[in-house]
Amino acid sequence: MISNYFKIAIRNLFRNKVYSFINIAGLAIGLAATMLIILYSKDEVSYDRFHANNPNIYRIVNQWINPDGSVKSSDGNTGHLQGPKFKESIPEIKAFVRIKSDTRNIRKATEITSQEMLAVDSNFFSIFTFPLITGNPQTALLQPKTIVISEKMAEKYFNSTNVLGKTIEVMENDKFEPFVVTGVTQACPQNSSIKFDCLIPNVVAKEEFQNTDNWFNFFQNTFVLLDPKSDDKNVVAKMKRVYETDAKEAMKRMAKDYGIKESTRYLLQPLSDLHLSTQFIASNGLQDASNPTFSYILAGIAIFILIIACINFVNLTVARSLKRAKEIGVRKVVGGDRQQLIFQFLGESFTLCLIAFLLAILLVELTLPTFNHLSNKALALSYLFDIKLVLSYIGIFFLTSLLAGFYPALVLSGYNPVQTLYGRFNLSGKNYLQKSLVVLQFGLASFLIIATITIYLQFNYLTTKELGYDDKNLIMVEKWNMKHQEAQLFKDELLKNPNIIDVAPKNGGFWGTVAKVNGEKQLSFAYETVNPSYLPMLKIPIVEGRNFSPEFPSDSTNSVLVNETFVKEAGWKKPIGQIVNFWYDNNTKYSVVGVVKDYHFASLNEKIGSQLFTMKPKNDYGKVFIKIKPNTETITLAHIAKIFKQVFPISSYEYKFKEAENLKSYESEAKWKQIMLFGAVLTIFISCIGLFGLATLSAEKRTKEIGIRKVLGASIASIVTLLSTDFIKLVCLSFIFSFPLAYFSTQKWLEKYPYRADFNWWIFAFTALITICIALFTVGWQSIRAALMNPVKSLKTE
Known part of the structure; x- marks a missing residue:
């Protein structure tokens, strides 16, 4: 039938x-x-589930709570103290490991390249399951100036995975130091939030552990391994008690010195929830947030x-x-x-x-x-x-x-x-x-x-809207911790090439801080360190007052520029001459000399926020914007690379086009x-x-x-x-x-x-x-x- x-x-x-x-x-x-x-x-739901300890691994995350009890912000970062302090006082926490994203220069012969790596605690391999091809996972990261590399990196630098005892020159404290290879790992699974080619020991001075102000530093991820029989809610309650007891005096100082009224609440995020979390996003060394x-x-x-x-x-x-x-x-x-x-x-x-x-x-x-x-x-x-x-x-x-x-x-x-x-x-x-x-x-x-x-x-x-500045033919070259004198030398040498229109250094990354206006009113803003050529080169107008100028030597110590949003949030009708008080920095006060037209300094996925510009000498630059003539990219980039190597011989050279970087935001x-x-x-x-x-x-x-x-x-x-x-x-x-x-x-x-x-x-x-x-x-x-x-x-x- x-x-x-x-x-x-x-x-x-x-x-x-x-x-x-x-x-x-x-x-x-x-x-x-x-x-x-x-x-x-x-693939999405399988992220990070391959770790043998997965059901018991959690990330310490935090929330800033307003005085009215509402959540101001959520973040997955911590500092040096959270891991060791909580483990010391909470028996259910069996171990902790801190993971910090780092970028170091690596030298092989005369070639210098920039390499992303993770600084981790020595017990990294006992908590996470990343098999080693060679090396002892228990001891690989115990000593300073040691390094564990991936199979891919071993093949790249040594054409072999049998590299135990060999050295790689890694920049530390502005000079290259030999780091001994103590392990080679298999390639990280593609469904892992933790991916790396290099691991180095996370060295923390004892003084850092004793400084309770470090409760308020957030720059790395801290994971804890809980006892399988423990209840994570009970652990969170104990974390609250430990924090309130240990950080009590530090909280009083922060409230007095910086006017911080918000409180911090620590929570535990299961490792298996990390990849798809929209509240506590995988960042700062963690990858593939979805x-x-x-x-x-x-x-x-x-x-x-x-x-x-x-x-x-x-x-x-x-x-x-x-x-x-x-x-x-x-x-x-x-x-x-x-x-x-x-x-x-x-x-x-x-x-x-x-x-x-x-x-x-x-x-x-x-x-x-x-x-x-x-x-x-x-x-x-x-x-x-x-x-x-x-x-x-x-x-x-x-x-x-x-x-x-x-x-x-x-x-x-x-x-x-x-x-x-x-x-x-x-x-x-x-x-x-x-x-x-x-x-x-x-x-x-x-x-x-x-x-x-x-x-x-x-x-x-998003990709065609005017941003309020000119990002065409604009090259960015990164150089962290660049002194103002170094930036000026680099600029002078670059401008000898007729294909280069102008050069303007700026701080690297995003700086944010607070200051007081109108007496006691606090304002949060993006904090930019620039020189006088920055705004004219990007064609960003000054709508009121003036730009920084060499004709006013005191600009670097007494003057700031603010954008239109800053003026609105400060409530100023006549912004020129108003005072911005950085009370926590020796009560330093600056006078507003100009108002910058609002422009999209972040992506169009964010509203334009308050922005303040300074020429403060002690603020290092982190990148240089270089405006070049159209259709001269190849020859001009070669010249920029040559000058960069002359001025910064032990730094790696990388460049990006600003227009392309803007598109990456979308x-x-x-x-x-x-x-x-x-x-x-x-x-x-x-x-x-x-x-x-x-x-x-x-x-x-x-x-x-x-x-x-x-x-x-x-x-x-x-x-x-x-x-x-x-x-x-x-x-x-x-x-x-x-x-x-x-x-x-x-x-x-x-x-x-x-x-x-x-x-x-x-x-x-x-x-x-x-x-x-x-x-x-x-x-x-x-x-x-x-x-x-x-x-x-x-x-x-x-």
Whole structure:
């Protein structure tokens, strides 16, 4: 019996090649998309779970609490004290390890390169599972000036992994020191938040441990290993008591000296929650911070595509039922009952789905490199064969087969044998389900089109909006701890090249601090150290007062510039001459000599904040902006590298173009722009092949009607319009529910951007136009074929 069902199913597949292809192709694409999304989601939730101690590893995180009890900010960083202080007083904490991001210069022969590394405590390998190829994990980081390197780095520098006892020159205290290689690790798993090529010991002076002010320093990650029997909530309560007791005097001093009214609360974050946390983000040496929203969006797209593929199957199977009416009638007359017919059609559904499933695996293999590029992953096809994934695929296979085949099986098995054998059978009713499924298909497709257009517009807005300064042909060269005299020497040498327009040093990274204005009012702001050429070179206007100038020698010690936002937050109507008091720095006071026009010194994902500029001599520079003439990049970069090596012979040279760096701020939007486009194209494609199949069947069912109309003088245009109108009505109907849903969803997504593109009515008009045109092309092509058919042949079909 089962073999007979299978034979009939195969015969029907080959007898109706077009419909079989449409069903199999649609299902295969839907299943492939679902498999890829499952791979992505599995990788996301698997982060950091490979560590043997994983269930008991937590990161110490903190929250700043306002006097009213609300949370001011959340952060995953700590200082030197939290780990040892908590372990010392809380028995449930078995060990702690601190991880600090560091960048050091490494010298090999005469080549100097900048290398990112992690400074960690000596018990790093006893808490985290990172196997060593060579070396003793217990002792590898015990001694200062030792280094553990990755297999990749060992091959790069020594062409071998057998490198124990060899040395690498690492810069420490402005000179190169030999660090002894004490271990070589395997490559870090790609689903690890901790990735490294170099590990060095985290050396902390005893004085740091005794200084309770270090409770308020946050610059590294601290992980703790808890006793498996402990309750993390109880540990958090004990941490609170330890902190309040040990830091009591320090808190009083901070409140008195700096006016800090907020309090700190320490919490524990499970290691397995780290990767997808949006509150306590993986940073400062931890990598690959993600957002669960990405998985939700991808899962939604996969479900959309799979639903549309199943809709195609149901629609086409029910629509083709008339062609199999006599077969069903004969089966019932010779004794076949409804249950057997249901199993027959479900068997055909399972056969189709099995073929589609196998084809889907092939599609996954072919598209995985592209998907990895879009999602910034390194997924491999071998991940598909994880036992849990295999079970999930089998579940999807059975669920899809049942969903796609159950309703058609019920409908087809219920035909009246007398009516079918006499050719008097027609699908009863108005085919509301079939029409509803078409509406749902194109509703989902138009929803994705609107979402894609919105993301494109926002990405275009972020990358083309004027930032308030000129970032064209602007090169950044980093050099940390650069004295003002060194910066001036570097600038003078660079300006000897006629291709270099101007040079301006600036502090490196982001500096933020507070000061008092209007007496006791405190203001937080971005703290910039620049020289007089910085603002003119970037074409940032002074809207009131003046810029720093060599004509005023006291500018470096007495004067500051502020931006317009600073003035607004300070409440000044006449800002020139106002005093900014750095009361915690020997009560130093500065006079405002100029107001800088607001510009986007951070990305457009953040509102413009308060900003203050100084020329303070003791503030070191960290980078140099170099403005060059257009189309001179190659020759000018060579000159910059040469001068840099002359002025800073033991520093590594790296450069970046400011314009390219600005674009990197929107990598997330760029990625989702591609993914949404990919999803929209797939959805439209599957919807169209389904619509094509329905249009073909509609034309076949109305063959005699078309012949009669042509004999009576109907034009080709009128016949095409007749066959297309019903489908176009359904497509237009889909806009009624998809447009409001798309508007609400995109507006919620845009709310997270302080600066965003306008959402205009033309987006809906364009979506409607492109959807209708695609549907017309799909249906119209088949309608034209039917309209061009010889009416004599059409009439002979009955």
